[in-house]
Amino acid sequence: MDGIESRDDARTKSGDAGNVKTLSILGATGSIGTNTLDVVARHPGSFDVVALTAQSNVEKLAELAKLHQARLAVIGDEKRLEDLKHRLVGTGIEAAAGKQAIVTAASEPVDCVMASIVGAAGLAPTFAAGAHAKRVALANKECLVTAGDAFMAHIAQHSCELLPVDSEHSGVFQALAATNPECIEQITLTASGGPFRTWSRDEMAAATVDQALNHPNWSMGAKITIDSATMMNKGLELIEAYHLFPVEPDQLNCVIHPQSIVHCLVSFRDGSTLAQMACPDMRTPICYALGWPKRLEAPTQRLDVTALSSMTFESADEARFPALALARQALVAGGTAPAILNAANEIAVAAFLNSQIRFAEIADLVGWTLEQADTLGLITAASSLKDVLGVDREARMLSVSRLNRGT
Amino acid sequence: MDGIESRDDARTKSGDAGNVKTLSILGATGSIGTNTLDVVARHPGSFDVVALTAQSNVEKLAELAKLHQARLAVIGDEKRLEDLKHRLVGTGIEAAAGKQAIVTAASEPVDCVMASIVGAAGLAPTFAAGAHAKRVALANKECLVTAGDAFMAHIAQHSCELLPVDSEHSGVFQALAATNPECIEQITLTASGGPFRTWSRDEMAAATVDQALNHPNWSMGAKITIDSATMMNKGLELIEAYHLFPVEPDQLNCVIHPQSIVHCLVSFRDGSTLAQMACPDMRTPICYALGWPKRLEAPTQRLDVTALSSMTFESADEARFPALALARQALVAGGTAPAILNAANEIAVAAFLNSQIRFAEIADLVGWTLEQADTLGLITAASSLKDVLGVDREARMLSVSRLNRGT
Numbered sequence: 001m002d003g004i005e006s007r008d009d010a011r012t013k014s015g016d017a018g019n020v021k022t023l024s025i026l027g028a029t030g031s032i033g034t035n036t037l038d039v040v041a042r043h044p045g046s047f048d049v050v051a052l053t054a055q056s057n058v059e060k061l062a063e064l065a066k067l068h069q070a071r072l073a074v075i076g077d078e079k080r081l082e083d084l085k086h087r088l089v090g091t092g093i094e095a096a097a098g099k100q101a102i103v104t105a106a107s108e109p110v111d112c113v114m115a116s117i118v119g120a121a122g123l124a125p126t127f128a129a130g131a132h133a134k135r136v137a138l139a140n141k142e143c144l145v146t147a148g149d150a151f152m153a154h155i156a157q158h159s160c161e162l163l164p165v166d167s168e169h170s171g172v173f174q175a176l177a178a179t180n181p182e183c184i185e186q187i188t189l190t191a192s193g194g195p196f197r198t199w200s201r202d203e204m205a206a207a208t209v210d211q212a213l214n215h216p217n218w219s220m221g222a223k224i225t226i227d228s229a230t231m232m233n234k235g236l237e238l239i240e241a242y243h244l245f246p247v248e249p250d251q252l253n254c255v256i257h258p259q260s261i262v263h264c265l266v267s268f269r270d271g272s273t274l275a276q277m278a279c280p281d282m283r284t285p286i287c288y289a290l291g292w293p294k295r296l297e298a299p300t301q302r303l304d305v306t307a308l309s310s311m312t313f314e315s316a317d318e319a320r321f322p323a324l325a326l327a328r329q330a331l332v333a334g335g336t337a338p339a340i341l342n343a344a345n346e347i348a349v350a351a352f353l354n355s356q357i358r359f360a361e362i363a364d365l366v367g368w369t370l371e372q373a374d375t376l377g378l379i380t381a382a383s384s385l386k387d388v389l390g391v392d393r394e395a396r397m398l399s400v401s402r403l404n405r406g407t
Numbered sequence: 408m409d410g411i412e413s414r415d416d417a418r419t420k421s422g423d424a425g426n427v428k429t430l431s432i433l434g435a436t437g438s439i440g441t442n443t444l445d446v447v448a449r450h451p452g453s454f455d456v457v458a459l460t461a462q463s464n465v466e467k468l469a470e471l472a473k474l475h476q477a478r479l480a481v482i483g484d485e486k487r488l489e490d491l492k493h494r495l496v497g498t499g500i501e502a503a504a505g506k507q508a509i510v511t512a513a514s515e516p517v518d519c520v521m522a523s524i525v526g527a528a529g530l531a532p533t534f535a536a537g538a539h540a541k542r543v544a545l546a547n548k549e550c551l552v553t554a555g556d557a558f559m560a561h562i563a564q565h566s567c568e569l570l571p572v573d574s575e576h577s578g579v580f581q582a583l584a585a586t587n588p589e590c591i592e593q594i595t596l597t598a599s600g601g602p603f604r605t606w607s608r609d610e611m612a613a614a615t616v617d618q619a620l621n622h623p624n625w626s627m628g629a630k631i632t633i634d635s636a637t638m639m640n641k642g643l644e645l646i647e648a649y650h651l652f653p654v655e656p657d658q659l660n661c662v663i664h665p666q667s668i669v670h671c672l673v674s675f676r677d678g679s680t681l682a683q684m685a686c687p688d689m690r691t692p693i694c695y696a697l698g699w700p701k702r703l704e705a706p707t708q709r710l711d712v713t714a715l716s717s718m719t720f721e722s723a724d725e726a727r728f729p730a731l732a733l734a735r736q737a738l739v740a741g742g743t744a745p746a747i748l749n750a751a752n753e754i755a756v757a758a759f760l761n762s763q764i765r766f767a768e769i770a771d772l773v774g775w776t777l778e779q780a781d782t783l784g785l786i787t788a789a790s791s792l793k794d795v796l797g798v799d800r801e802a803r804m805l806s807v808s809r810l811n812r813g814t
Contacts, residue, residue, distance in 0.1 A: 175681065183702035188712055255712045265684070270694040271707035274582065277672075277680040287677040295590035300678035305595055305662045305720055312716040 020048050022110040023290070024133070026102065026125050028052035029060040031220050032116035032139040032165065035282045037068055039290065042299060047290075051105035055121070056080065062087035072096065074105045076121075099124070107132045112290060115140045116165070118223055119346055120392055123147065127385055130160045137289035139165035145236045146339035147388040148243035154385075163289040164244055165282075166237060172245060175266040175274035186267040187247055190257035191234040191316065192217045197258060201320050205360040209353055217260040217280045226349045227323075230362050231316065235327020236345075239338045242331055249331050254324070256314040261303065277303055322363040326370065335381040336391040337370065343395035344369035351403055369399045427455050429517040430697070431540070433509065433532050435459035436467040438627050439523035439546040439572065442689045444475055446697060449706055454697075458512035462528070463487065469494035479503065481512045483528075506531070514539045519697060522547045523572070525630055526753055527799055530554065534792055537567045544696035546572035552643045553746035554795040555650035561792075570696040571651055575644055578670035578683025578692075579652055593674040594654055597664035598641040598723060599624045604665060608727055612767040616759065619766055624667040624687045633756045634730075637769050638723065642734020643752075646745045649738055656738050661731070663721040668710065684710055729770040733777060742788040743798040744777065750802035751776035758810055776806045 023040065027033045033052075040047045049068040054061040055076040062084060065073035072094045075084050081097035088095050096105070106113060106125040113129035114137045115122060122140035129136050130151065138144070143151045155162050164172075172187055195214045196204050212229040213222060220228070227233035234254045241252055255265075260280040267273040278284040279301040287296040318325040323345070330337040348365040351357045357365065373379055376398075378391055430447065434440045440461075447454045456475040461468040462483040469491060472480040481503045482491050488504035495502050503512070513520060513532035520536035521544045522529060529547035536543050537558065545551070550558045562569050571579075575596040602621045603611050619636040620629060627635070634640035641661045648659055662672075667687040674680040685691040686708040694703040725732040730752070737744040755772040758764045764772065780786055783805075785798055 185709075253712075262682075265710075265712060267710065268702045270698070270702040270705040271685050271688065271691040271709060272578075272695065272702070273684040273710050275669075275682045275684055277682060278678050281678065284678040288679065291677070295675045295677040295679070298677040302592075302678060303672075303674065303680050305660075305672060306722055307720075309719040309721075311718065313713045314716075315713055 020046060021112055021290075022050050022108075023047045023112050023114065024051040024053075024105060024108055024110050024129075025049070025114040025116065026053050026106055026122065026129065027055075027114075027116035027118065027139075028064055029054040029057040030116055030118065032114065032282060032286065034064075036114045036116070036137075036286050036290070037064055039283055039286050039296065039298065040068060043296060046296075050108050050110050053102045053105050053117070053125070055117075058083045058087065065093050066091055069093075072105055072108070074101045076102055103128045109133065111135060112137060114165070114286075114289075115143070118221055120146065120343065123385065123389070127151065127154060130155045130162075131158045133160060135161040135163060137163050137165050137286070141166070141236050141240060142342055144240040144243045145342045146392060147385050148239065148338070150385050150388065152243050161292075162244075163292050164240070165285050165289045166240065172241065172264045172266055172276070175264065175276055182246075183268045183270070184245070184247055184251065184266065185269050186251050186253060186265075187241055187245060188253040188255050188265040188267070189234060189237055189241060190260070190262050190264060190313075191231060191254050192228065192260045193256040193258050193314070193316075194228040194231065194233075196229055196320075197256060199320075201360070204320065205358060207359040209355065212352070212359060216258070222353060223346070223349055226352060226362070227345070229359070230323040230349075231321035232323035232327060232345050232362075232366070234316070235324045235331075236342065238327060239331045249328070252331075254316050256316050257311065259311050261308065261311055262313075277308075279303060323366065326363060326366050330370065333379060335379060336388065337373075337379045339388050339391050340370055340373045340378060340395040341366060343392045344399045347396055347399035347403065356403060365399055365402060368402060369395055372398050372402075427453060428519055428697075429457050429515075430454045430519045430521065431458040431460075431512060431515055431517050431536070432456070432521040432523065433460050433513055433529065433536065434462075434521075434523035434525065434546075435471055436461040436464040437523055437525065439521065439689060439693065441471075443521045443523070443544075443693050443697070444471055446690055446693050446703065446705065447475060450703060453703075457515050457517050460509045460512050460524070460532070462524075465490045465494065472500050473498055476500075479512055479515070481505075481508045483509055510535045516540070518542060519544060521572070521693075521697075522550070525628055527553065527750065530792065530796070534558065534561055537562045537569075538565050540567060542568040542570060544570050544572050544693070548573070548643050548647060549749055551647040551650045552749045553799060554792050555646065555745070557792050557795065559650050568699075569651075570699055571647070572689075572692050572696045573644060573647065575648075575670045578685075579648065579673055582671065582673040582681035582683055589653075590675045590677070591652070591654055591658065591673065592676050593658050593660060593672075594648055594652060595660040595662055595672040595674070596641060596644055596648060597667070597669050597671060597720075598638060598661050599635065599667045600663040600665050600721075600723075601635040601638065601640075603636055603727075604663060606727075608767070611727065612765060614766040616762065619759070623665070629760055630753070630756055633759060633769070634752070636766070637730040637756075638728035639730035639734060639752050639770075639773070641723070642731045642738075643749065645734060646738045656735070659738075661723050663723050664718065666718050668715065668718055669720075684715075686710060730773065733770060733773050737777065740786060742786055743795065744780075744786045746795050746798050747777055747780045747785060747802040748773060750799045751806045754803055754806035754810065763810060772806055772809060775809060776802055779805050779809075 049070045051072040053074040058080040078097045085095045106128040112135040113133040115126040116139035265275045281300040287298040330341040344366040348362040456477045458479040460481040465487040485504045492502045513535040519542040520540040522533040523546035672682045688707040694705040737748040751773040755769040
């Protein structure tokens with residue numbers, strides 16, 4: 001049958017490789033980075049680690065670089081360069097530090113870059129990877145959220161393969177394989193609903209940082225965990241999906257699915273829907289992004305089909321989760337609006353984590369910033385990385401000014 | 408991104424065609440046949456109907472041939488040829504009758520043959536289609552169940568595309584697109600459980616024909632509806648799946664899913680599972696089989712994602728549904744065993760529909776025939792169509808002899 005190789009073509013399950021892939025990881029000490037290195041360790045002989053970067057955790061960076069015999073380790077915080085060098089003495093691993101050194105590391109011409117730096121800080125390194133790597137496995141949301149048009153054009157210009165690592169987008173990518181884009185009717189991303197799924201607006205308004213960080217299903221960094229609590233995370237993912245897949249905003253939905261088993265549902269014009277499922281473990285989408293079009297063996301828990309009976313799906317309540325509505329507004333507005341949304345949200349989440357504002361004020365600050373930016377004419381079609389970085393800066397200043405005035 | 412066409416490549420949603428496909432339908436008056444012609448009518452200019460065949464419903468055959476401007480109409484029952492000719496007077500549509508005429512019609516060199524003749528009667532015409540059509544959309548189970556090895560070799564020899572129409576296998580085909588076969592861990596087909604899902608063995612033993620024909624989800628022919636009640640249908644589908652997809656018998660499962668929304672789940676070695684879903688309507692897999700790799704617009708009810716909360720999944724109980732265990736035994740035994748299983752089951756279901764035997768005796772007769780065939784040395788590796796037809800005949804004689812002796 002077309003599209004299905006004969007049994008004789010199948011390789012043995014062990015030793016997926018044959019040829020070794022060179023791999024760099026931007027944000028190696030974070031959740032995605034360490035999961036990626038777990039996958040690498042389980043496929044000996046499949047990957048050759050070139051560069052590992054981290055912002056500040058010099059101890060873990062040095063440990064990982066030694067364990068995986070990286071050629072280069074880069075720490076973002078320049079003050080920690082001497083510490084890094086000291087830890088790498090005698091290993092032959094090159095050490096470097098600073099923002100520009102991370103961009104240089106990202107520019108190594110490798111087979112694959114795992115782009116997992118959190119936040120707008122990931123923009124320049126991920127663009128650099130897109131220009132020099134054969135494949136970017138994308139775990140940084142902000143490239144697509146803030147500079148989606150520019151990033152997609154950049155990737156195309158350099159003939160770089162882009163594989164999403166977000167579990168939802170990985171699922172959509174899998175469901176779309178070999179399907180023509182005009183056949184898509186709807187893409188639905190699922191959301192766990194986070195820790196406040198069943199909370200009232202008033203309860204949420206008084207939520208503490210610890211409560212917001214207590215995600216029911218996923219163990220992730222603080223920023224994304226708060227975004228999950230506000231559901232801004234799902235809003236950002238809708239914006240990402242718009243850039244990754246050939247759909248219009250009104251073809252993108254989200255649905256609350258507290259079990260986080262189904263990650264997406266892609267519906268086609270013949271009435272068929274493909275749903276991608278997996279137990280919540282980032283190593284599954286990481287394996288997919290690293291191995292595509294093959295699938296690497298992952299040491300994850302397998303689905304128990306009879307246990308799927310307990311799955312539930314609810315509409316997302318934008319009244320209780322206004323961040324979702326704000327993200328959708330920014331998606332529809334397009335241009336620089338998502339970058340402004342993202343910048344304001346980063347400021348707001350940091351302020352919440354520092355106990356400067358209450359939980360409900362995160363969305364308030366983002367909404368206020370979008371309004372102000374609109375009034376000031378900052379929402380434009382400009383979409384180069386430089387334009388985006390300029391708007392990002394202005395939006396942050398706006399948000400910070402509001403914070404400093406008190407709420 | 409690789410595998411995803413740019414937006415500019417997308418065609419408009421209406422007018423899927425561009426080029427007209429020639430299409431013949433074997434079994435045009437049955438459930439699959441009429442659904443196929445419904446799809447054809449909804450895509451004017453996309454299909455040119457060449458031949459339509461039916462076994463005995465001459466009135467409907469003539470009506471459909473005129474409506475769809477077929478070139479040729481063939482009735483299996485030779486006594487009805489004059490009636491057919493009379494009904495087609497002045498239309499220019501050629502009329503023919505008899506088994507050989509159906510094989511001749513199936514041999515027309517068209518773009519696609521919908522092979523939807525029920526039972527072993529579909530073997531010769533479907534093999535003929537496999538030798539002359541560019542694509543066979545396969546809705547006849549018996550080609551794969553009774554002569555799977557020979558049919559797959561035949562299809563490959565003639566470079567014919569084979570697209571499954573069973574909703575479950577269509578789903579697996581969709582989920583496998585662009586995935587290497589060595590990546591598959593498990594294929595799970597869902598079963599509605601039929602009308603007797605919750606009945607005890609004793610209740611089932613006394614079930615009437617009307618009760619067995621009262622399928623909760625699908626409107627299908629009598630034979631397949633009874634097979635659904637015994638769950639032999641799912642057993643036959645596991646045998647089909649073995650031939651269609653590159654898996655071993657122990658990688659094939661079924662699970663009871665009374666809502667018939669999820670049709671299959673395909674699990675890969677990275678922990679990811681793709682599930683194909685659709686409201687129960689055969690026009691969805693028919694559209695897929697006709698349009699692949701494009702997807703034709705189908706006028707089917709769309710899934711309501713929030714309604715998926717009520718989905719349930721249960722293990723299949725082979726003690727209450729012994730036909731399922733018998734089919735699995737035949738699958739593992741291989742060779743002619745599935746052909747014997749199928750022949751005995753056809754005899755048994757016909758006897759049940761004629762009120763000759765009780766519901767529970769369907770599986771008894773199939774099990775008895777398999778045992779006798781084993782004793783007589785009929786279970787062999789022989790797998791040519793000729794061998795299969797010989798074994799099919801002998802198994803039927805065995806079953807009938809048992810019936811005539813009374814049970």
